[in-house]
Amino acid sequence: MRDIHQLKSGDLFALAVFLSVAAHRSFRAAAIELDVTPSAVSHSVKSLEQRLDVRLFNRTTRSVSLTDAGERLAAKLRPAVSSIAEALQVVDDFREAPSGTVRINSSEGAIRLVLLPVLARFARDYPQVHLDIVSDGRLSDVVADGFDAGIRLAEAVPQDMIAVRLTETARFAAVASPGYFAAHGRPAVPQDLHRHACIRFRFDSGAIYRWEFERHGMTETINVTGPLTLTDQPLMVEAAIQGIGIAFVPDHLVVGALADGRLERILDDWCPAFPGLCLYYPGHRHVSAGLRALIAAIRAG
Incomplete structure (x- = not known):
């Protein structure tokens, strides 16, 4: 002492x-x-x-x-x-209601899908908890960067982390506007994309995402080209609706546009499933009451 x-x-x-x-x-x-x-x-x-x-x-x-x-x-x-922060969190758990700051590192898509729908209710139910949410396209080290938890696809969660599944398996969707398909035709197989205008996605690292397709155990990876490259998937959807080209995005982003006919889907039987989203945190770290409350709120929908 x-x-x-x-x-x-x-x-x-x-x-x-x-x-x-x-x-x-x-x-x-x-x-x-x-x-x-x-x-x-x-x-x-x-x-x-x-x-x-x-x-x-x-x-x-x-x-x-x-x-x-x-x-x-x-x-x-x-x-x-x-260790000091964890000790204070342990004492904080004796409060009647969760309090303090919960720092979350997440991709923007995950924020929109799992956090945004519960934020208003969480703020109402836990007024003493402050959520500090950072949108980050990189796979940040949540421990080194001072976060309580991260949210990523299950396959991207480090093996030494405790993972809590938040969503079921999802799929990608290749989509474009009816006007685009009327003018340029519809690709029948992934290789046809080389002859089409595609809206590309750039990671924060600078790398361009290569579109990945799979059917009957056969995998196709396409390095597409096109008039537009973006770092924001919702913007890719908007660009596709405007007829700029074909976008390849998680299907939850295009549910509404597919339902009302602004977008149409192609290569459906080639679009792969991917593991759902997980919230993850280091196993050796104390889980605060605020973080436990947030996990419960997300799972409750």
Whole structure:
């Protein structure tokens, strides 16, 4: 306990600020996460460096990076601060109602499908819980980046995580407008897509998604071309409705447009199923009452 007595008032906050800047490599992003001003973050880091008498960050007008000392401090602090947060969460569970912040990392499609429908009801039922939801097309490390949980397709969940299935198996759909098919014809097999205008999807990593088809055990991967590349699947649907080309998206995004005739489906027997969405979190981490309440709300629909 003597080591704890060496901590001065504000040190725990300063260490939390340091870890946030280290994770984001940005003072401004850390300020947004911690809900403080950028100047408060800068002052906290500067005071910590003066107290430790060592530089923790290399700063330029364009970038922020950890020094060797900063890297070592961050590596030691992450598990310690995580343990403190978990201890506080355990005590928080004794409250009559869940409270505190629940940070979720998720793809935009998953946010629209499983989170958006329950947000209003969750906010009403749990007014003391603050949801901090980050839309992220990358497969972020939820532990290193300070999230309580992530939401991704089951096949993308790291093996060392606890996964909670949120949706059943779904499928992709290749779709375009009736006007497009009237002008250009309908592909009969995936290889026909090489002769069509396709709306491509770009991952946050910069990679272009190659369309994957499967039938009777035979797989076809098509590197499509076309007039438009987007990083947002709902926008791909809108572009297809406007007749720009063929889009290949999760079928839950096109239910309404298929029902009212704005879009038509092709290659249906070639479109593969994919595992449903899972919410996942590290098995060694305490699951807060707020996160448990959110999981229950999603499963209840």
